[in-house]
Amino acid sequence: MIPRRKKRLGWTLGLVFGVAASLGLILYAMSEQVDLFYTPSQVHDGLGADKVKPVVGQRLRIGGMVVEGSVQRNPQTLEVSFRVTDTGPEVTILYQGILPDLFREGQGIVAQGVMIEPLVLEATEVLAKHDEEYMPPELAEQMKGIKHVNPNSNEAYNQDGGSP
Incomplete structure (x- = not known):
């Protein structure tokens, strides 16, 4: 092989190896920051066809x-x-x-944290x-007779008893 081609091949292989190593390190670092989303049924039964359950930690x-009736508050602290449930099991x-x-x-809520027991999340x-029954102001006005008033408009100022 010609020395010039050997040199090009070496640079190309080095570049490919460097990009692959960088990509591997980036993906490894990101895997530590990924928070998977589960429903209570998936926590109880496992996720996907292989039934992989989240592990403690x-x-x-x-x-x-x-x-x-499940909310319990500690009066001395903010604990x-x-x-939480979806269709059956509770977490x-x-x-x-x-x-x-x-x-x-x-x-409906979403809680992010760490599993400290098989069905307990800290x-x-x-x-x-928010409420799933949100309606745009125009539709609410047509259906329920509720008129939306922009709080920054003169109309809102006049309704509050102010003068224009």
């Missing part, structure tokens, strides 16, 4: 509906315990902090879903 997100969520304003029993973040 794994970071993940669980989404479902807060079970009626809250509640159960207990432990959270320390202030819950979102939209959080209530029967409401949450670092709780997100409450």
